[in-house]
Amino acid sequence: MVVPEGVADPARPSGGNTFDRRVCGGLAAAGWTVHLHEVRGSWPQPEAEAYDRLARTVSQIPDGSVAVLDGLVASTAADVLVPEARRLRPVVLVHMPLGTADEAARAREGAVLSAARSVVTTSAWTRRALLKLYALPRDHVHVAEPGVDAADLAPGTPTAGSLLSVAAVVPGKGHDLLLDALAMLGDRPWHWRCVGSLERDAAFADALRRRVLESGMDGRVTFGGPQTGAELASSYGAADVLVLPSRAETYGMVVTEALARGLPVIAADVGGVSEALGHAPDGSRPGLLVRPDDPAALHDALRAWLENGRLRRRLRAAARERRASLSRWSATSSVVAGVLAGAAR
Numbered sequence: 001m002v003v004p005e006g007v008a009d010p011a012r013p014s015g016g017n018t019f020d021r022r023v024c025g026g027l028a029a030a031g032w033t034v035h036l037h038e039v040r041g042s043w044p045q046p047e048a049e050a051y052d053r054l055a056r057t058v059s060q061i062p063d064g065s066v067a068v069l070d071g072l073v074a075s076t077a078a079d080v081l082v083p084e085a086r087r088l089r090p091v092v093l094v095h096m097p098l099g100t101a102d103e104a105a106r107a108r109e110g111a112v113l114s115a116a117r118s119v120v121t122t123s124a125w126t127r128r129a130l131l132k133l134y135a136l137p138r139d140h141v142h143v144a145e146p147g148v149d150a151a152d153l154a155p156g157t158p159t160a161g162s163l164l165s166v167a168a169v170v171p172g173k174g175h176d177l178l179l180d181a182l183a184m185l186g187d188r189p190w191h192w193r194c195v196g197s198l199e200r201d202a203a204f205a206d207a208l209r210r211r212v213l214e215s216g217m218d219g220r221v222t223f224g225g226p227q228t229g230a231e232l233a234s235s236y237g238a239a240d241v242l243v244l245p246s247r248a249e250t251y252g253m254v255v256t257e258a259l260a261r262g263l264p265v266i267a268a269d270v271g272g273v274s275e276a277l278g279h280a281p282d283g284s285r286p287g288l289l290v291r292p293d294d295p296a297a298l299h300d301a302l303r304a305w306l307e308n309g310r311l312r313r314r315l316r317a318a319a320r321e322r323r324a325s326l327s328r329w330s331a332t333s334s335v336v337a338g339v340l341a342g343a344a345r
Contacts, residue, residue, distance in 0.1 A: 001023075001035070002058065004073055005041070007020050013197075015254070019122060023144075026332065026337075027336065035061075043076075044076050044098055051080055058084050063088070064087070065088055067088045067091070068092075070093050071095055071096070075092070075094070075097075075099070081112050089117050089343045089344060090116045091340060092118075094113075094121050094122075096250050097129050099134070100129075100133070106133060110133070113130065118141075118342060118343050119140060121141065122145065123250050123271070123275050124272070126143075126271075126272060142335065144336050146253045146329075146332060147326075148256040148257055148260045149328075150260060150328075152261065159189045160306060161240065162193070162241075163182075163240070163243050164236065164258075165178065165194050165243050165245075166195045166196060166227075166236075166254040166257070167246070169194065169197065169204065173245070173246050174246050175194065177293065177295050177298060180298075180299075181299035184299045188306045188307070189306070191222070194224060195232065197225065197226045198225055209223060240263070241264050241287075242254060242263050244273065246268055246270055247293055248270055248271055249271040250271050251271070251272040251275065258319075261323075262319045262320040263319055264286055264288075267288075267290070270292045280322045282318075284314070284321075285315075285318060286321070286322040287319070
């Protein structure tokens with residue numbers, strides 16, 4: 001399995017890293033011999049030397065091996081990987097399609113995916129996007145939905161105003177949109193806890209923190225930095241609702257992490273978020289989906305959550321019902337194992 005460097009680095013938690021790590025563990029537990037190769041570089045837009053490192057890494061993989069390639073590394077590396085596909089059995093794991101950037105990116109990603117034995121995506125939305133972008137055999141593109149661990153129910157707070165976001169502080173995650181929405185809710189009791197890296201786009205994060213100070217919201221907004229394990233579990237346990245205002249998401253693993261604790265979700269309706277949110281057994285949604293890139297719509301949903309006790313009770317009940325149907329990581333690994341067995345044959 002070839003992945004970006006830092007897949008297990010607690011300072012760089014991400015959905016993609018978690019997926020890669022958990023699938024590696026699940027395959028090993030199922031009896032596969034797994035060799036993990038981390039490749040240094042600023043993927044998916046690395047320096048030229050990173051492609052040299054990738055070439056050296058892949059060249060050392062024995063002929064005939066099933067090689068699982070994380071799409072962040074693979075999708076821009078057609079010159080390295082397409083020739084190697086003649087002697088390996090490559091399977092590309094696509095967390096986020098990169099071919100939407102421009103024609104050159106589409107050509108590179110298309111060449112890599114076409115050379116692969118199979119492609120694994122993390123959502124049906126991503127699968128549809130790839131099939132629309134590229135002339136891939138439909139039975140070569142598979143969905144392995146991310147799993148989630150069982151967790152204790154979050155008790156909630158008396159005011160229902162404990163808002164949580166779990167995402168690196170970068171423009172694509174929409175923290176600025178949430179700040180716009182919260183600025184219009186000064187008359188309501190709330191506190192926003194933002195958990196996620198402040199280093200991925202330091203300029204954006206600094207601008208956001210300055211804006212919090214200048215607008216007088218510094219007592220109501222907390223930037224907690226990246227969290228994992230017990231620390232992250234504590235943040236979920238102290239929350240009333242997860243807010244995910246992303247401009248793009250292929251799935252949104254934090255959505256199911258919240259639902260595993262019975263937390264409702266307020267999120268932008270982008271990509272695979274609707275899939276991750278799902279439905280309770282009675283068909284009800286365990287959260288609210290709003291138009292993307294729309295602070296006013298986000299404000300309306302937050303105000304409804306804070307002011308409408310009946311709505312909160314309904315969403316909480318739906319979230320607690322939804323948690324019973326969430327997929328586990330063992331199911332994810334089983335799907336991937338089936339794909340790899342096919343590639344091996």
